[in-house]
Amino acid sequence: MISRRALTTSCLPPTIRQLLSSRTASDPVQVNGWVKSVRRQKKVAFAMISDGSSDKGLQAVFTKVDLAKPLTNGCSVRLTGKLADSPGKGQDKELQVDQVELLGECDPAEYPIQKQALSVEHLRDHCHLRARTDEITAMIRLRDLASRSLCRYFEDQGFCYVHTPITTSSDCEGAGEAFRIAPPPSPDLPSSENPAEFFGRPAYLTVSSQLHLEALANAISRVYTLSPCFRAERSQTNRHLAEFWMLEAEWAFTRDIDDVCTVLEGSLRHVLKQAGASGEPVWTAGERARLPQLQAYADSDTAWPRLTYAAAVAELEAFHAASPRTFDFAPAWGRPLQSEHERWLAEHLARGPLFVTDYPAHLKAFYMRQNDAPGRDPRTVACVDLLVPGLGELAGGSLREEREDRLRGAMVRFGLGEEEYGWYLDLRRYGGAPHGGFGLGFERLISWMSGVENVRECIPIPRWAGRMLL
Numbered sequence: 060m061i062s063r064r065a066l067t068t069s070c071l072p073p074t075i076r077q078l079l080s081s082r083t084a085s086d087p088v089q090v091n092g093w094v095k096s097v098r099r100q101k102k103v104a105f106a107m108i109s110d111g112s113s114d115k116g117l118q119a120v121f122t123k124v125d126l127a128k129p130l131t132n133g134c135s136v137r138l139t140g141k142l143a144d145s146p147g148k149g150q151d152k153e154l155q156v157d158q159v160e161l162l163g164e165c166d167p168a169e170y171p172i173q174k175q176a177l178s179v180e181h182l183r184d185h186c187h188l189r190a191r192t193d194e195i196t197a198m199i200r201l202r203d204l205a206s207r208s209l210c211r212y213f214e215d216q217g218f219c220y221v222h223t224p225i226t227t228s229s230d231c232e233g234a235g236e237a238f239r240i241a242p243p244p245s246p247d248l249p250s251s252e253n254p255a256e257f258f259g260r261p262a263y264l265t266v267s268s269q270l271h272l273e274a275l276a277n278a279i280s281r282v283y284t285l286s287p288c289f290r291a292e293r294s295q296t297n298r299h300l301a302e303f304w305m306l307e308a309e310w311a312f313t314r315d316i317d318d319v320c321t322v323l324e325g326s327l328r329h330v331l332k333q334a335g336a337s338g339e340p341v342w343t344a345g346e347r348a349r350l351p352q353l354q355a356y357a358d359s360d361t362a363w364p365r366l367t368y369a370a371a372v373a374e375l376e377a378f379h380a381a382s383p384r385t386f387d388f389a390p391a392w393g394r395p396l397q398s399e400h401e402r403w404l405a406e407h408l409a410r411g412p413l414f415v416t417d418y419p420a421h422l423k424a425f426y427m428r429q430n431d432a433p434g435r436d437p438r439t440v441a442c443v444d445l446l447v448p449g450l451g452e453l454a455g456g457s458l459r460e461e462r463e464d465r466l467r468g469a470m471v472r473f474g475l476g477e478e479e480y481g482w483y484l485d486l487r488r489y490g491g492a493p494h495g496g497f498g499l500g501f502e503r504l505i506s507w508m509s510g511v512e513n514v515r516e517c518i519p520i521p522r523w524a525g526r527m528l529l
């Protein structure tokens with residue numbers, strides 16, 4: 060006989076955030092969390108309890124001082140008591156504790172997350188525990204909010220959220236940064252028969268979902284994904300990770316690079332607005348100070364400025380001629396924009412986000428559409444980089460070359476074989492529509508919004524050259 064029981068829709072106790080937003084009730088409540096600090100006086104003890112759901116945590120008050128005895132920084136507890144209006148400064152409510160259950164002990168002498176300010180390096184060395192700090196908690200919640208609001212924007216624009224493979228046979232950006240995947244040798248086969256390639260051909264971790272998204276956009280019209288990408292980037296900068304997340308959107312029936320700018324700008328304005336207006340605990344006190352600036356970018360009633368690469372280089376050259384000591388690298392047409400140039404353009408020229416379009420083809424990837432309409436410089440491609448103050452490049456996109464003959468020509472110039480990219484040519488051969496899209500570095504977005512300079516602090520568990528702790 061099977062037994063049936065009443066349907067329960069939720070079995071989870073309320074989080075601290077949920078408790079704090081409820082009216083003060085006289086019924087006893089239970090609070091689960093980790094102890095952030097304990098202060099003991101003669102007749103009363105206080106503990107800050109956090110479960111990561113609210114920026115402040117909850118102050119627990121123990122009038123029976125002995126109840127607080129087992130509490131140490133870092134231990135996990137379940138406290139039962141009454142939620143009451145707090146006479147203390149900086150909090151509306153407090154928990155008057157009647158009962159304490161120690162769930163997990165924590166030796167305060169060994170606990171690496173001490174109350175005093177901890178160095179970034181120390182926290183990187185303990186990245187399995189650093190989510191217990193207010194800064195990392197806020198960042199993780201900002202990632203959550205930013206992903207939800209990006210998804211919302213694309214849903215509203217008629218895009219379909221798709222899932223693309225992480226393993227791939229191609230290096231989309233052609234920068235030689237794709238990690239190769241090596242299968243373990245099969246114990247059942249003699250080594251001479253062990254296939255070197257698990258998939259029957261060389262396989263890599265994806266550097267970008269773009270090429271796969273193009274296949275889907277040429278059937279579903281508007282697609283996007285938010286997924287991890289991997290690049291064997293060896294330089295140690297504050298803008299690069301070996302494993303990072305990218306929001307990539309791709310859509311068909313678009314012919315103008317201005318459309319790519321407009322969709323990208325729309326999605327970012329939406330995220331900035333949502334994050335600025337949200338009461339969610341996604342900002343530390345310092346980060347909140349940035350909100351008026353972010354809000355101004357989101358609310359400005361003119362579109363973010365757009366400038367061609369040629370015009371941007373002319374501006375840089377003029378500035379470089381007048382103040383030759385500002386840049387380490389002299390700007391010139393045909394040379395890549397260095398990050399110092401990108402920042403100058405956004406910070407001094409535009410004083411805000413700036414789209415730079417139409418770069419020389421030789422500086423960009425093989426798939427970008429050649430600018431060969433009358434009046435356009437045929438040495439350039441229809442592409443865009445979005446530059447923002449404090450960071451430089453935040454996103455990049457392009458129209459994709461949909462004309463088979465031009466694409467073949469580009470593949471020859473870039474040394475890409477038809478065997479590998481035959482399927483990509485098929486997308487053009489069989490009703491290929493004009494299309495384009497962009498990729499937005501998700502950690503860079505978080506860095507830009509929060510003002511946290513290094514992207515290593517913009518992802519919960521970072522990986523970079525020489526570092527993978529867990």
Ligand SMILES: NC(=O)C[C@H](N)C(=O)O
Pocket residue numbers: 231232266267268269307308455456457496497498499
């Ligand atoms: N989807 C994109 O356009 C992003 C581009 N493939 C990049 O990695 O920069």
